[in-house]
Amino acid sequence: MIDLEFMINTVSLGSLYALLSLGLVFVYGILKLVNFAYGEYLMVAGYAMYVLGTFTGVPWYATLVLAVLTAALVSYLTELVAFRPVRTKSLTAMLVTSFAISVFLQNVVLITISSRARAVRFPSFFSQTITLGDATVPVRNLMIIAITILLLTVLTLVMKKTVLGMAMRAAADRFSTTRLMGVPANLVISAAFLISGTLAGVVSIFWVSRSASVDPLIGMAPLLIAFIATVMGGMHSLVGAVIGGFVYGLLFNVLSITLPASLISYRDAFMFVIVILFLLFRPEGIWKGGYTEERVG
Amino acid sequence: MTRGIQAPGWLAKRSTVWILLVPMVAVAGLLQLFASSLVVDIYTQFCVNLMIVLALQAFMGNSGILAWTHVGWMGIGAYASGILSMAPMVKSLGVPNMYPALVEIQVPILLAIVLGGVVAALVAALIGWPLMRLSDAVGVITLFATLIVMHVVMTQWDNVTNGPRTFFGLQKFTTLWIAVIGAAIVLYVVHWYRESSPGLRLRASRDDRYAAMAVGINVVQVRYIGFVFSALLAGMAGGLWAHLITSFSPKAFYILEMFVLLAMLVIGGQGSVSGAFLGTAIVTAARQFLLQVEAGINNSGALTLEVFGLTDIVMAIFMVVVLIWRPNGIVGGREFTWPLFRRRMKPAADGATGSQQT
Numbered sequence: 001m002i003d004l005e006f007m008i009n010t011v012s013l014g015s016l017y018a019l020l021s022l023g024l025v026f027v028y029g030i031l032k033l034v035n036f037a038y039g040e041y042l043m044v045a046g047y048a049m050y051v052l053g054t055f056t057g058v059p060w061y062a063t064l065v066l067a068v069l070t071a072a073l074v075s076y077l078t079e080l081v082a083f084r085p086v087r088t089k090s091l092t093a094m095l096v097t098s099f100a101i102s103v104f105l106q107n108v109v110l111i112t113i114s115s116r117a118r119a120v121r122f123p124s125f126f127s128q129t130i131t132l133g134d135a136t137v138p139v140r141n142l143m144i145i146a147i148t149i150l151l152l153t154v155l156t157l158v159m160k161k162t163v164l165g166m167a168m169r170a171a172a173d174r175f176s177t178t179r180l181m182g183v184p185a186n187l188v189i190s191a192a193f194l195i196s197g198t199l200a201g202v203v204s205i206f207w208v209s210r211s212a213s214v215d216p217l218i219g220m221a222p223l224l225i226a227f228i229a230t231v232m233g234g235m236h237s238l239v240g241a242v243i244g245g246f247v248y249g250l251l252f253n254v255l256s257i258t259l260p261a262s263l264i265s266y267r268d269a270f271m272f273v274i275v276i277l278f279l280l281f282r283p284e285g286i287w288k289g290g291y292t293e294e295r296v297g
Numbered sequence: 298m299t300r301g302i303q304a305p306g307w308l309a310k311r312s313t314v315w316i317l318l319v320p321m322v323a324v325a326g327l328l329q330l331f332a333s334s335l336v337v338d339i340y341t342q343f344c345v346n347l348m349i350v351l352a353l354q355a356f357m358g359n360s361g362i363l364a365w366t367h368v369g370w371m372g373i374g375a376y377a378s379g380i381l382s383m384a385p386m387v388k389s390l391g392v393p394n395m396y397p398a399l400v401e402i403q404v405p406i407l408l409a410i411v412l413g414g415v416v417a418a419l420v421a422a423l424i425g426w427p428l429m430r431l432s433d434a435v436g437v438i439t440l441f442a443t444l445i446v447m448h449v450v451m452t453q454w455d456n457v458t459n460g461p462r463t464f465f466g467l468q469k470f471t472t473l474w475i476a477v478i479g480a481a482i483v484l485y486v487v488h489w490y491r492e493s494s495p496g497l498r499l500r501a502s503r504d505d506r507y508a509a510m511a512v513g514i515n516v517v518q519v520r521y522i523g524f525v526f527s528a529l530l531a532g533m534a535g536g537l538w539a540h541l542i543t544s545f546s547p548k549a550f551y552i553l554e555m556f557v558l559l560a561m562l563v564i565g566g567q568g569s570v571s572g573a574f575l576g577t578a579i580v581t582a583a584r585q586f587l588l589q590v591e592a593g594i595n596n597s598g599a600l601t602l603e604v605f606g607l608t609d610i611v612m613a614i615f616m617v618v619v620l621i622w623r624p625n626g627i628v629g630g631r632e633f634t635w636p637l638f639r640r641r642m643k644p645a646a647d648g649a650t651g652s653q654q655t
Contacts, residue, residue: 032433032434034434086620089620090624091363092567095363096560096620097616097617100556100560100613100614100616103553103556103610103613104610104617106606106609111606111607224445228442235435266449268445269445269450272442272443272445275439276446279431
């Protein structure tokens with residue numbers, strides 16, 4: 001069962017989920033906001049691909065880049081219009097705002113495009129497979145791994161070497177202190193939302209390419225995955241989010257193989273039970289980053 | 298007290314309840330006499346929603362934890378009361394592979410509704426203790442995960458819930474006056490809880506967790522009491538809802554429905570019973586209005602496209618605007634008390650403390 005094919009597929013699934021949860025944690029780390037609208041950034045990128053690919057003659061690589069940019073832009077706009085005014089208010093107000101944004105974006109797409117799924121065109125190599133030794137894997141899975149390595153390297157360099165990256169890391173630890181050091185709060189938060197949206201856009205390309213179609217509710221599943229993965233990995237650090245993504249991918253593939261057919265429809269419930277158990281026994285996640293204050297009793 | 302009517306002690310102590318109850322019953326009476334059956338139905342639905350939102354307020358407003366689970370308790374109450382009240386014949390017809398032991402049970406509807414609440418409370422009691430140890434973002438994600446688990450179980454356990462298909466065959470039991478009486482009872486009980494010792498301790502833990510612990514409040518315990526209590530109320534409200542709608546599927550107890558309930562509570566102001574009441578009234582009225590507009594646009598053919606989802610868009614915008622303008626809701630965590638519009642010295646800063654960021 002554990003052969004090369006399984007391993008490549010698991011690593012690629014894990015990579016995708018790692019990017020997904022990383023995007024969520026970027027915002028959570030600084031704003032302590034669990035962004036329920038995060039899945040909608042993916043959806044928006046998917047629809048950008050649909051519109052550009054169907055109605056314009058833009059080449060496919062430009063379509064993909066523009067889709068990622070659209071997600072980043074929408075993410076930034078939601079921050080500007082909705083999160084910024086409620087940021088200093090209660091946590092509940094912010095959470096509910098993020099949920100309202102999610103409902104808003106879904107329904108805008110519902111009205112302007114359609115409630116039914118739309119086909120998205122991808123270049124043919126997305127769906128081809130390649131044979132490595134005795135393993136047959138989709139090219140897409142290898143691309144996910146390559147892009148994840150690239151993005152993680154770039155992000156690590158940005159976070160470690162640039163002033164903005166260091167400011168963001170500092171803000172995630174002690175936001176008030178960071179502001180006292182002269183770091184503008186709006187800049188750091190906007191940067192976090194831009195990165196979050198960019199990651200959502202990149203994930204969206206691969207997520208949508210699996211079914212080659214997009215519908216208004218497509219953001220729900222990735223949002224839940226990002227939740228589970230970040231909680232398992234540790235909500236307080238970027239490393240934890242990446243680890244959580246990989247662990248989730250592994251767990252998902254193992255459950256898919258080992259669960260009996262009669263219980264496979266309960267797989268999501270199993271995953272969430274695991275999360276709940278995880279939080280109870282290890283609320284800080286696999287990777288403990290900084291201090292945790294969420295727990296009483 | 299020189300101005301206004303001098304109220305007796307028992308009346309003054311519960312003046313909030315009376316201020317809210319009198320218009321609610323009066324409107325119900327007027328509608329009964331003069332309004333069309335459509336309006337009466339909407340008002341009945343409003344009263345049932347009010348019960349659920351009040352149940353939600355009992356936990357979420359007093360503990361400050363964003364509770365996603367309540368639509369799930371409502372669902373458990375709805376299914377449990379339905380299974381208990383339906384005739385065996387109807388049940389075996391509607392849910393072909395239900396467990397035989399469940400098919401045979403039949404109890405009077407009112408008892409079934411109460412028992413539905415008890416079932417929801419038992420489930421809450423079973424899973425609640427560990428959940429109540431978590432606060433803030435982790436608490437929110439966990440309760441969200443709990444709702445998903447409940448939904449998956451409801452859609453997959455077809456021996457009990459008929460799976461994702463419609464569960465039908467309930468008798469219509471909830472009339473206007475039953476809903477009004479139910480809402481009145483819940484209103485009284487929730488207000489009583491808010492002012493009671495466990496409620497007060499829960500509010501203390503919301504405003505400052507560590508200070509509350511320092512004065513000897515067992516935060517997990519008071520949260521747990523509130524959680525189970527509000528699950529009981531939400532379950533019973535779900536039973537009434539089920540016997541109003543008479544057929545439903547697990548879709549009725551999921552995220553979008555929870556969003557509407559949250560909108561009602563948050564727009565009105567989660568910190569107080571008055572806020573829950575006002576929010577439910579405003580959102581119900583606004584939704585009905587928008588649905589009429591939406592139907593009007595679609596029927597008139599003025600636009601070439603059909604505008605489904607307009608209601609939700611406007612509700613979402615409305616919600617964000619209210620949150621920006623008044624983050625603690627329209628009422629802002631205060632209660633209406635007699636005499637009306639008397640300035641209180643202490644401004645209630647519900648929910649705004651403790652978890653403040655940035």
